[in-house]
Amino acid sequence: MRFVDEYRDPRLARALVSRINERFGRIARPVSLMEVCGSHTQAIGRYGIRSLLPAGLGLLSGPGCPVCVTAVGDVDAALWLASQPGVVFATFGDMMRVPGTAGATLQKLKAAGADVRPVASALEALAMAEEEPSRPVVLMGIGFETTAPTVASLLKRGRSQGVANLSVYSVHKVIPPALRLLLADQDLRLDGFLCPGHVSTIIGAGAYAFLPQAGKAACVTGFEPLDVLEGIDLLLAQIERERPEVALQYRRAVRFEPNHRAMALLEEVFSLEDAPWRGLGVIPGSGFRFRDDYEGFDARRRYTIPELHSAEPLGCACGEILRGIREPTECPLFKCVCTPANPVGPCMVSTEGSCAARYRYG
Secondary structure, three states: OOOHHHHOOHHHHHHHHHHHHHHHHHHOOOEEEEEEEHHHHHHHHHOOHHHHOOOOEEEEEEEEOHHHHEOHHHHHHHHHHHOOOOOEEEEEHHHHHOOOHHHOOHHHHHHOOOEEEEEOOOHHHHHHHHHOOOOOEEEEEOOOOOOHHHHHHHHHHHHHOOOOOEEEEEOOEOHHHHHHHHHOOOOOOOOEEEEOHHHHHHHOHHHHOHHHHOOOEEEEOOOOHHHHHHHHHHHHHHHHHOOOOEEEOOOOOOOOOOOHHHHHHHHHHEEEEEEEEOOOEEEEEEEEEEOHHHHHHEHHHHOOOOOOOOOOOOOOOHHHHHOOOOOHHHOOOEOOOEEOOEOOOHHHOOOOOHHHHHHHHO
């Protein structure tokens, strides 16, 4: 890529829209596609892509926003950890405003005096631990396969340097098991998936081979408007010829094979375990647990987190929106009670959340 303008060319966009219309006309039936990644959801809203598509070609948002899929029980556990005396609690920015039970947030806890610090990089937590060796530092590790290697790198460095006051509360998630769950959802009738670009830089496009095996079209797509439009076109091409595969549109960043160095780092530090997802329940093999050599960094082992009676916000439809069975506009709280200034659920907090994108861009 030389210039971002190359991927925002109106002439090329019109040509792609024309081709999408032609393909869709030949398919001659409604088609439902899901964009998995929250960054795709934001791009689709920002560039008005839904308004360019023919009637009957639907785009549903999936569970690809890591903040949004964090279970309310994990948010409550993070709030408990952050409230412990002397603890320095670090987390990525969007998590500060995600409501736990009864609307509690890390941001409110910080305002009440807790030492909660937003970070842009996991390594900032290591610096905090080194600067204040007498205080326990807990990092809330959140994200998919894209950010999990950065936390694995942090732990490997912390272990080699003998940093004893650092721990991680890991709520990392793995994307493919969630997609397998969606395939089995009887409430969904999906024809294809726009697969996440960032995650795929780590796991490779080949990780989605199970989608065409299940009869679903798949395409790994970038985040500029022409990327998304070309991804939709490539999905429709598969549906038209009834030959599903994994197409790779985002070739400037993704390969079919995984990033072996990043995957080896994940394998060294973590193994897979069952994990809770907001709206999707507990998904087998979709979370990370610490291997024996690194379990000393596990905040769950260092702290006896009490049984917390967590509850979803009353009336919030985030769970169903993350499953793709409801649109943000179908939530009774959307825009009237739940807004970016007063988010009731996480889908309105993160810029990658489908509710936040629909509120901002319509």
